[in-house]
Amino acid sequence: MSKVTIFGAGYVGVPTGAHFARTHKVTIYDPDIEKINTIRQVIENQSDELHIHEKDLIELLRENHENIFLTSSIEEALKNPEFIFIAVGTPPNEKGRANLKYVCEAAEQIGEHLTNNCIILNKSTVPPGTAYLVQDLISKGLKKDVKFAVGSCPEFLAEGTAVEDLRTPDRIVYGCDDLEALDKITHFFTFLQRRDSLCSMTTLSSELTKYAANAMLATKISFMNSLALLCDTIGANVREVQDGIGRDQRIGSKFLNASMGYGGSCFPKDTQAIAEYALLQEVPLAIIESTIQINNHTTDYFYNKIVEDFQENLENTNFVIWGIGFKARTDDLRESKPVEIARKLMDNGAHVHIYDTVPGALNNFLRENPKYSHRFTLHNDQYEMFSDEIDGLIIGNEHEKFRNPDIDKLTTMRHKYIYDGKNILNNYLIKYLTGLQFQYKSVGKDSVVNGLDKAKLVSFLQDKYMD
Numbered sequence: 001m002s003k004v005t006i007f008g009a010g011y012v013g014v015p016t017g018a019h020f021a022r023t024h025k026v027t028i029y030d031p032d033i034e035k036i037n038t039i040r041q042v043i044e045n046q047s048d049e050l051h052i053h054e055k056d057l058i059e060l061l062r063e064n065h066e067n068i069f070l071t072s073s074i075e076e077a078l079k080n081p082e083f084i085f086i087a088v089g090t091p092p093n094e095k096g097r098a099n100l101k102y103v104c105e106a107a108e109q110i111g112e113h114l115t116n117n118c119i120i121l122n123k124s125t126v127p128p129g130t131a132y133l134v135q136d137l138i139s140k141g142l143k144k145d146v147k148f149a150v151g152s153c154p155e156f157l158a159e160g161t162a163v164e165d166l167r168t169p170d171r172i173v174y175g176c177d178d179l180e181a182l183d184k185i186t187h188f189f190t191f192l193q194r195r196d197s198l199c200s201m202t203t204l205s206s207e208l209t210k211y212a213a214n215a216m217l218a219t220k221i222s223f224m225n226s227l228a229l230l231c232d233t234i235g236a237n238v239r240e241v242q243d244g245i246g247r248d249q250r251i252g253s254k255f256l257n258a259s260m261g262y263g264g265s266c267f268p269k270d271t272q273a274i275a276e277y278a279l280l281q282e283v284p285l286a287i288i289e290s291t292i293q294i295n296n297h298t299t300d301y302f303y304n305k306i307v308e309d310f311q312e313n314l315e316n317t318n319f320v321i322w323g324i325g326f327k328a329r330t331d332d333l334r335e336s337k338p339v340e341i342a343r344k345l346m347d348n349g350a351h352v353h354i355y356d357t358v359p360g361a362l363n364n365f366l367r368e369n370p371k372y373s374h375r376f377t378l379h380n381d382q383y384e385m386f387s388d389e390i391d392g393l394i395i396g397n398e399h400e401k402f403r404n405p406d407i408d409k410l411t412t413m414r415h416k417y418i419y420d421g422k423n424i425l426n427n428y429l430i431k432y433l434t435g436l437q438f439q440y441k442s443v444g445k446d447s448v449v450n451g452l453d454k455a456k457l458v459s460f461l462q463d464k465y466m467d
């Protein structure tokens with residue numbers, strides 16, 4: 001059992017701390033005392049609400065409470081830890097580069113207060129080389145003669161499944177150039193995970209692996225989104241193409257869903273960050289730049305379908321959005337595509353009615369959008385807002401509650417438009433809805449509703465492919 005301190009009580013820090021506490025003594029440190037108190041109240045059964053929404057996290061914290069210590073005091077946080085994991089935010093700055101302010105502050109604090117030998121690992125997603133910067137900052141601040149090593153241990157959990165991802169990860173990636181420290185890190189993880197899941201490497205490779213993984217996944221999505229646009233033009237169905245290529249083991253079925261674009265706190269920021277980093281290193285990553293461009297274009301493509309249906313005039317229209325989080329089961333609205341769509345609609349004179357299965361997502365929307373307060377209404381019920389004043393339903397995320405809607409409750413709509421931003425309605429349902437005069441719009445499945453213009457395709461081939 002090792003003594004560990006986690007810097008940062010956010011979407012990564014809290015689940016990671018709760019998970020490490022299965023076998024290690026963990027201190028979770030965050031200067032934000034409110035967050036620390038919220039976790040404490042949950043652990044002490046005085047509340048059932050954390051500041052972040054994460055499935056099974058409350059149970060995990062309570063299960064391992066004997067090994068969890070919470071503090072917002074830096075002195076307490078640095079009482080003899082053997083390992084420190086930095087899990088603070090690295091939001092994008094205005095140039096799309098990772099803002100290292102919080103990482104650097106954490107490093108300076110560690111330097112100033114560290115009094116024992118220790119291994120410091122960066123869990124935050126950072127540009128390659130940051131560990132060396134952290135090492136310098138700590139060295140400069142040190143008041144005692146202690147031996148320390150800095151490495152990287154990027155996090156791959158996904159919001160909504162963080163607890164499960166931590167328990168059964170595909171791999172744990174970590175890197176440190178100090179081989180003695182690397183051995184100790186391996187030892188630390190062997191108490192927690194399957195030995196064959198451990199993936200140890202140099203510091204730089206580990207840092208780059210995180211950006212590379214997110215860029216690869218985002219590229220898969222953008223690849224499908226660019227095909228989706230081609231599908232709509234020629235009359236193919238992108239879900240069928242997705243199924244057809246996803247079953248090829250070399251490609252794999254995950255992250256192939258065409259949609260209104262990827263969002264969330266990681267993909268947009270990390271693709272921007274690696275593209276910007278490579279550009280600064282004068283090795284432009286054209287493929288990732290395209291990934292980002294396709295993503296933005298796909299969202300515009302989806303949004304324009306709505307605008308075109310209303311002849312570019314959204315004044316006095318009313319839309320329902322089901323799912324405001326960037327994906328199901330999260331309250332995190334960072335770079336959420338449904339939020340982007342909602343704001344565009346409101347900017348153009350529409351009123352939006354928002355429902356999400358996670359109450360915290362609605363609270364966050366309310367808090368983050370004061371400028372629009374007269375333009376939206378939040379709902380705790382999925383259907384209560386439907387009336388003859390509603391012009392369209394937008395499906396914002398992939399929650400199963402949205403896959404099979406209670407259609408009787410939608411029939412009162414003034415205009416029966418359904419915009420499926422995640423392509424989750426199946427063909428049978430779409431055809432049934434069409435029979436009830438609903439108009440279904442998606443990304444890459446227009447042919448399900450519009451059919452196929454064979455003559456146009458034949459004449460295209462005759463014109464372009466036959467001499």
Ligand SMILES: NC(=O)c1ccc[n+]([C@@H]2O[C@H](COP(=O)([O-])OP(=O)(O)OC[C@H]3O[C@@H](n4cnc5c(N)ncnc54)[C@H](O)[C@@H]3O)[C@@H](O)[C@H]2O)c1
Nearest residue numbers: 007008009010011012030088089090102106124125155159
């Ligand atoms: N959210 C995800 O799904 C996810 C997944 C993998 C990796 N990451 C990466 O992990 C990092 C953390 O992300 P997050 O979503 O948990 O961020 P977050 O914003 O939810 O949490 C960061 C926390 O760090 C705290 N903090 C700021 N300065 C601090 C300091 N000096 N000492 C201690 N705590 C401090 C903040 O108060 C905040 O609670 C980011 O680099 C992110 O890119 C996030």
